Amino acid sequence: MALTQSPLLWIVGGALVSYILYTRIALYLRRQRMIKEHGCKPCPYVFNKDPILGLDVFRDNIQLSKAKRILPGFRSRFLNLKTNTFHSRMMDLPLIATCEPENVKTILSLKFKDFTLGARTRAFSPLLGDGIFNSDGEKWANSRHLLRPNFARDQVADLEAFERHFKLMLKHIPKDGSTVDLQQLFFRFTIDTATEFLFNHSTDSLRMMDVDENNEDVIFSKAFTEAQDDIMMRTRLGFLDVFRPNKKGNEAIKICHAYVDKFVDDAIAWRREHDAEKAAGWTQEDGRYVFIRELAKQTDDRKRIRDELMNILLAGRDTTASLLSNMWFEIAKRPEVWTKLREEVKSLDGRLPTYEELRNLKYLRWCLNESLRVNPVVPGNSRYCIRDTVLPLGGGPDGKHPLFVRAGTLVGYSPFAMHRRADIYGPDADDFRPERWETLRPGWEYLPFNGGPRICLGQQYALTEASYVTARLLQEFAAIESRDENGGVWVEGLTLTCASGNGTKVALTPA
Numbered sequence: 001m002a003l004t005q006s007p008l009l010w011i012v013g014g015a016l017v018s019y020i021l022y023t024r025i026a027l028y029l030r031r032q033r034m035i036k037e038h039g040c041k042p043c044p045y046v047f048n049k050d051p052i053l054g055l056d057v058f059r060d061n062i063q064l065s066k067a068k069r070i071l072p073g074f075r076s077r078f079l080n081l082k083t084n085t086f087h088s089r090m091m092d093l094p095l096i097a098t099c100e101p102e103n104v105k106t107i108l109s110l111k112f113k114d115f116t117l118g119a120r121t122r123a124f125s126p127l128l129g130d131g132i133f134n135s136d137g138e139k140w141a142n143s144r145h146l147l148r149p150n151f152a153r154d155q156v157a158d159l160e161a162f163e164r165h166f167k168l169m170l171k172h173i174p175k176d177g178s179t180v181d182l183q184q185l186f187f188r189f190t191i192d193t194a195t196e197f198l199f200n201h202s203t204d205s206l207r208m209m210d211v212d213e214n215n216e217d218v219i220f221s222k223a224f225t226e227a228q229d230d231i232m233m234r235t236r237l238g239f240l241d242v243f244r245p246n247k248k249g250n251e252a253i254k255i256c257h258a259y260v261d262k263f264v265d266d267a268i269a270w271r272r273e274h275d276a277e278k279a280a281g282w283t284q285e286d287g288r289y290v291f292i293r294e295l296a297k298q299t300d301d302r303k304r305i306r307d308e309l310m311n312i313l314l315a316g317r318d319t320t321a322s323l324l325s326n327m328w329f330e331i332a333k334r335p336e337v338w339t340k341l342r343e344e345v346k347s348l349d350g351r352l353p354t355y356e357e358l359r360n361l362k363y364l365r366w367c368l369n370e371s372l373r374v375n376p377v378v379p380g381n382s383r384y385c386i387r388d389t390v391l392p393l394g395g396g397p398d399g400k401h402p403l404f405v406r407a408g409t410l411v412g413y414s415p416f417a418m419h420r421r422a423d424i425y426g427p428d429a430d431d432f433r434p435e436r437w438e439t440l441r442p443g444w445e446y447l448p449f450n451g452g453p454r455i456c457l458g459q460q461y462a463l464t465e466a467s468y469v470t471a472r473l474l475q476e477f478a479a480i481e482s483r484d485e486n487g488g489v490w491v492e493g494l495t496l497t498c499a500s501g502n503g504t505k506v507a508l509t510p511a
């Protein structure tokens, strides 16, 4: 008997088809209702020519990446289409790209729960596990809750530690007017200070710079950089990554974990001892604040502590170094900016700056703000839409109407393009001009540290660190000269963060 003659099969099959049809139609109607309710209009601007996989976009991206012109290239898509929001594709993913402050505010804050980090977590998880930077929902909320108190203090950063590492950095700056790449020193400085802040043990890479010694700190520093490169590859390749042999990347990740685990074990052991002491009636705390110990007080889950520390190290190290390298690239080219900065630090009378004093260096703050505006360290970002939702702008030919976003869409946003919008910052939006901060009070149109519930936890730490290094260099040197071999034209050096692509080559004259 032919199967097709079985009445049962017909009934089951029919029910299934009706069910699928029903849910499809219900979904369609629900979406139409949402579109109507919110007055959404379709966005007519589409960037991809290949409608199925957006292969033209993929090719374009690879070319831009090779030419180190991803940032201007992505920005020109907005400018060429004459829109602040457009549709595109990233292989199998529909994409909406925007540089509209109101949309960014909606994604990151107003409709926070309609979005997740998306595919990013997969690329990062071998190194970062489930830490704050790499999780969503409950898990993320837990991490944030665990870590926030550690950043809530007014004075998160340890200026004495900065000074110790600064002195080591100073040794590597030639006093005879020969060229030095400050960027390399800044990256060493920030890993040395961040590891001391987090583990109470510094990689001390500035001390090790001229020593040809391969101790475990040096090996870790290298492995940490390699592990980040591995994340980059993973992100770029997407699902194709499974075909890539990456023994080296996995090895690097193992080294990083083993290095941090040692400190975690010490901290947990310390906590057990501490508990015993407390039980015996001792309540004495030793004065200095140690991040890893504070975590160990809150949990004794070894992997949890390691993951969080790794996440913070990743979030805090390259970012601050990139800010310094970008800002000093600009300062070196501008004698008038240099002179104003030098005038300002004279108020310190040659003393080491305190917290309070650093905060009051107004022109220095303008320079930091301006650097983060023109060359944001995190120039592009995205969120994955998990629930049908609506953005306030981008619909209709004028982009002034709400835009429907269906679940399963990636929404990319570009602080780089947004920070350079001439209609927001004026016709000189591309120029580095600190003075504009005299009157500028931007809201969501200025977003170097993100906003909403996931706003950067380390903003104060980073600004303090960058201010300290800058103020100290200004005290130690009387003059600067750019030695950039690219004629002072800044080019992107895009890894997980964005620093100057040709380094920060300068010559400094001692004061």
Ligand code: HEM
Pocket: 132, 133, 144, 311, 312, 315, 316, 317, 319, 320, 323, 377, 378, 381, 448, 449, 450, 453, 454, 455, 456, 457, 458, 459, 461, 462, 463
């Ligand atoms: C100039 C320096 C820095 C910049 C521009 C910066 C920028 C950012 C941005 C844009 C995000 C959001 C990422 C996202 O959600 O997709 C972020 C998150 C974060 N940053 Fe920073 N950051 C800097 C320095 C630091 C430092 C020094 C630390 C720690 C010591 C730090 C810790 C974090 C953490 C823990 C998160 C995750 C917050 C969360 O997801 O809830 N950052 N940062």
Ligand SMILES: *[C@@H]1O[C@H](CO)[C@@H](O)[C@H](O)[C@H]1NC(C)=O
Pocket: 200, 201, 286, 288, 290
């Ligand atoms: C931190 O490390 C220093 C130097 O290794 C050590 O002397 C100090 O006791 C440590 N502090 C704490 C609180 O663990």
Ligand SMILES: *[C@@H]1O[C@H](CO)[C@@H](O)[C@H](O)[C@H]1NC(C)=O
Pocket: 362, 365, 366, 369, 437, 438, 441, 442, 443, 446
């Ligand atoms: C730098 O930018 C932030 C964010 O807009 C602002 O709150 C702050 O006042 C600015 N700082 C200065 C010195 O202009």
Ligand SMILES: *[C@@H]1O[C@H](CO)[C@@H](O)[C@H](O)[C@H]1NC(C)=O
Pocket: 067, 068, 485, 486, 491, 501, 502
């Ligand atoms: C600077 O970067 C540009 C663009 O990537 C490159 O063509 C040039 O060779 C670089 N210059 C130096 C001196 O590295």
